[in-house]
Amino acid sequence: MGLHENGKFYVPVKDEEYIAPFGPVMGYRKLSSEFIKKMNTLMKTELEDFSDNLVGKVKHELKFSKDIENLWLREVSQFIGRFHSYSEHRNSFGARSLDTNKYDYGIKVVSGWFVRQFENEYNPLHIHTGAAMSCVGYLGLPDGIEKEWEEDYKDHHPANGHIQFAHGTTSGYNNTNFMVKPQVGDFYIFPSELFHCVYPFKTKGERRSFSVNFSFLEIPKNKDKKNVDK
Ligand SMILES: [Fe+2]
Numbered sequence: 464m465g466l467h468e469n470g471k472f473y474v475p476v477k478d479e480e481y482i483a484p485f486g487p488v489m490g491y492r493k494l495s496s497e498f499i500k501k502m503n504t505l506m507k508t509e510l511e512d513f514s515d516n517l518v519g520k521v522k523h524e525l526k527f528s529k530d531i532e533n534l535w536l537r538e539v540s541q542f543i544g545r546f547h548s549y550s551e552h553r554n555s556f557g558a559r560s561l562d563t564n565k566y567d568y569g570i571k572v573v574s575g576w577f578v579r580q581f582e583n584e585y586n587p588l589h590i591h592t593g594a595a596m597s598c599v600g601y602l603g604l605p606d607g608i609e610k611e612w613e614e615d616y617k618d619h620h621p622a623n624g625h626i627q628f629a630h631g632t633t634s635g636y637n638n639t640n641f642m643v644k645p646q647v648g649d650f651y652i653f654p655s656e657l658f659h660c661v662y663p664f665k666t667k668g669e670r671r672s673f674s675v676n677f678s679f680l681e682i683p684k685n686k687d688k689k690n691v692d693k
Pocket residue numbers: 589590591659674
């Protein structure tokens with residue numbers, strides 16, 4: 464795929480192409496085992512209760528400290544940069560990409576928190592506000608949940624303890640639902656206004672995850688210099 468030289472519209476490059484020009488882009492990355500271990504150590508019930516800011520019908524939602532925010536940034540910031548590069552490329556049919564000669568890039572964390580979800584709890588359909596991007600990463604699952612899933616997967620619509628993303632209106636050759644099985648170490652990023660919910664499960668124990676609301680910053684280089692020149 465490509466873009467016309469005026470940069471305004473799509474022109475095919477190969478004899479045959481399949482194109483997905485619409486819809487939100489999401490990213491996935493496997494978290495390191497060191498990071499998962501550290502996060503589980505740092506999750507303490509003494510952390511500030513963040514549940515009044517959130518819709519989850521769950522036991523605990525605990526706010527990240529500055530140290531935890533920084534740990535998260537060290538783990539995923541390069542990946543977030545690559546995600547933005549991909550997204551720019553997809554949304555412009557290859558015409559745009561990140562340009563480190565012209566811009567400095569950074570990540571602004573707005574808020575981060577742990578989610579401790581136990582049996583029969585759930586997180587209703589919602590979006591995140593206050594930042595452009597959000598994410599979810601998985602730190603723990605109840606022992607024996609695989610058995611529950613084995614049973615659930617016999618059903619025509621498995622969902623127990625899964626997160627579901629939804630976007631747009633059903634139409635031909637379109638996809639409006641995206642169901643994801645939580646697995647320890649899996650990390651997803653998505654635009655904050657993408658609807659999602661988490662279904663309840665029955666197995667006794669804790670399903671532990673975290674979320675961070677953040678924005679990717681693009682700052683023109685030499686901006687200050689120009690101002691000085693004036
Ligand atoms: Fe959420």
